[in-house]
Amino acid sequence: MSDQSSRRYFSSTELRCHCGHCISDGSEMDPAFMALLVRLRLVYGKPMPLSSAYRCRNHPNERDKTMPGEHTQGLAVDVRCSGQEAFKIVHLALNLGFVRIGIHQKGPSRFVHLGLAPEGGHLPSPMIWSY
Template sequence: MNDSPWPNFAYSELRCRCGVCDSTGREMEPAFMTRLQRLRDAFGRPMPLASAYRCARHPIEASKTAPGEHFDGRAVDVRCRGADALALLRLALPLGFNRIGIHQKGHERFLHLAISPNGGRLPSPAIWSY
């Protein structure tokens, strides 16, 4: 059962997966999640998440000089590849996702989709590859 206000994203899949914190998934920014749900509605197919919220102790966040967008609850990594990745990218841009990372090699392929305010601590708009 999905107890979140977003029909296609349960709190359980939004929580930090570090294994040491007590994240519930409710740390995600509601405005970001509303936009992510709009993207899911437009895409019309499942968007499995490789990562959503990450606490400051999550190994990836802890290795940074300052926690990133996942910590702020304004980023997800969507597992996708090939034509699905391109379709998501095309739908995400007009919805205002302005920080996009593309990882399309190897076994774990995904799109990092985030929203960061212009003039904030992270450059935006920005696109990069892993």
């Protein structure tokens, strides 16, 4: 799937790091991951707004980690969703092969983390967790 195809459904603003200090433009996202995300978007059939995608090592959510997370390798996004829509996204994501799913469904910023563990990485996979 081309970069053009992924940009049709996900903007550079959504995909880039939001640390405020780096020059990320969203192109850091892994192409195979983005192809899978676009497949999910097509099967889901409606917009999937992202609250987070690529994060540089200096992003506040990443800098205190001992090992880089999936976001730093362009292998994860957080999709803003809740309730039945979150359930539908998780169900579809599992069927498409996403192997790391985090669920945050309390408070005002509800989302589902969708990721792929990097090969040879330290992250257990498959895995589902809650925040």
